[in-house]
Amino acid sequence: MAIGVVSGCTGNATLPPGLVVALDSEPQSLDPRLGIDANSGRVADLLHVALTRSGAHAERVGELDRHWSHVDPTTLVVELRDDFRFADGTFVTADDVRATYEAVRDPATASPRRAGLEAIAAVEAPDHYTVVLRLRHPFPPILEATGLPVLAAADVRRPGVPMGAGPYRLASAETHEQIVLEPNPYWPGAPPRTSRITFRIVPDPVMRVLELERGSIHLLQETLEPEILAALGHESALSVRRSPGSSVAYLALNHGDPRLADRRVRQAIALALDREALTRFALGDAGRPATGLLPPDHWAYARLPPPRHDPRRAGRLLDRAGYPDPDGGGPRPRFRILYKTSSQPSRRRFAEAVQAQLAQVGIAVDVRTYEWGVLFADVRSGNFQMAALTWVGVTEPDHFFLAFHSSMLPPAGYNRGRYRSPVMDRLTTTARYAATPGERRRWYARVQRRAERDLPVIPLWWEDRVVVHTAALEGFEPAPSGELRSLVRAWMR
């Protein structure tokens, strides 16, 4: 409604200097050891640097490190660049890296990132610009953990917001209102072209869009309702950008339920869903039907056949699984299933679409909506049959181990559906410890084919990264992970 009415509005905002970016909630923490939510990450990415960062295909590319090498399967040697400096002008050295990693590994810090560094036995700094990571056992996915922002050694025990060596430094932070960044004068790359970036916290989605329309916010990066997105696309003062993202939506199925433990039933549900139509319904053209967890742009992606929609075959599979239609297409269902979802309106509407499609093959779906915390607690404790969930930011394919290995049932990992398969256990374990990128790619291709056959979850769609910004913003390139580092090269016309 808002969009339709405001077209051609006359509002003339008084803009703060620089660029204003909207955030839907305040970052959990400006200390990157503690903040792991998306908004903490977006701010941290401009304030800090790490040994490596995620590349365009989710591969690790060097940032602080000039070069890394595995001298043996349990020793990773990282040579640092010598031109990075913190916001106070001091150089970033191996001591800073060691102190940061040690602080995160210290249980007293209670850092959510600690689990990612579990494979590390010791961090050494033999000289100013060399870091040695000694692992407890060979663990190639450790590179993902090298995305940890590096703090100044002098800062790690000090209370308050730690200083970074990123392209920007903190100018002021009223985290519940706004966070203001200004360029780090010691940034070794080209100086940031935007002299000031303000992150404004605007929790209401309608208000964020209105602020954008009015020009008091310049950039918005989030999932928008398809109709809002379409309307914003017609605004000449705005630019809508879609690019491949790294999040995948899926239907979680509880394998503890005897019906859903039957692969034929899971296949029938997958065949009954028209995932192309569901994706369009949920996201418009801002998503693609998913064949698995990894999107096509990912380095480890394996090409798989597109999802099929075949309700007749779904019906035959259900017949064979022992769930015949009791009244041959009449109102009585083959069985009922409980579908839990969050109370977000778009999620509710999507649940109704799934309900309608599964009704076509005789599966009655009872939809229940819950506040997110309650839904998540139910899913983690196995108190669900079917639930619509999203894995956000799937970059390291070791995610398959955490999500599908039988030892990774909550609270140990993400195997929320209690899926157990000796074959998948073997595949994900072998892939996890495969040493070379080529081997890893081969093994993860087998994992993906197995997941497509076995359906531990039903992938729904890969969500595009949607950014709407003022047309006056030049030079910004959205990243699959949602990070905003390219704002360094952006400027306002």
Place this chain on the structure above:
Amino acid sequence: MSVRRRLLLVLPTLAGITVLVFCFLHLVPGDPVEIMLGEGAAVADAATLRTALGLDRPFGEQLVHFLHGLVRGDLGHSIAFRSPVANVIAARYPATLELAAAALALAVVTGIPLGVLAATHRAGALDVVARTVSLLGVCFPSLWLAPVLVLVFSMYLGWLPVSGRGGLAHLVLPAVSLAVAMLGILVRLTRASVLGALGDAHVLAARARGAPEWLVVWRHAVPTALAPVVTLVGLQAGALLAGTVVTETVFAWPGIGRLLVQGIGARDYPLVQGCVLVIGITYVAVNLLTDLALALLDPRLRDDA
């Protein structure tokens, strides 16, 4: 009831609020440690943190610990913000007070005169306008009204900012959207109350003495009619504080209403308890002030004080 007795009731009221909120909060599913550390946290780390936060203790023990801290003036440590709850709330409370006070002042300053005018111009055009305003105010939920106000005053006219906290201009729309419902109720009650008072013997006597009509209304009828209105204002102050939860979220107003929503989402038990307690204390304080005001307005209420 006397002011002294009211004061004596404050402590059990606040204790009741605290215990109830504590119980309800712990009944809601959701694990603050999992939310804080993320799904990938090691089981041992989660257990360590749970112990550090005292969440592994029996429910009764946690309650006693919390009450013990409260008696010493310690609201505990926020799980999500990793800092003392008192500090987190202190940073937001002024914003909520500012908003609630503005909304209250707006409702009172416009609602009472409008109600009086509606009563003195019964069945006239002013009465119709006042009753319509009152009806609309009661009917429009702030969740709907807020975006409409923004569309008109920020987007079409460009007079006011859309959201956020800053100068007076930022305060207008949140305060109006919060005040409208209270305004509607105030107009109706004031109108009815003044209409009743206009028929009182002392008002008739004033008229018989030949006092001018404005003096009859404002000197004799209105003060008598204000007692139920003041009571209502006190009660509605509670509704205003509750309303800030929605208004602050919609208008990106950084007060404790929004903080409360965040605290619930993060299952930050100490923070939610702290917020509810502060809102409770404010509510009780406003009601005490209401009683004092009533005692000033009506000497009969001072008898047993």
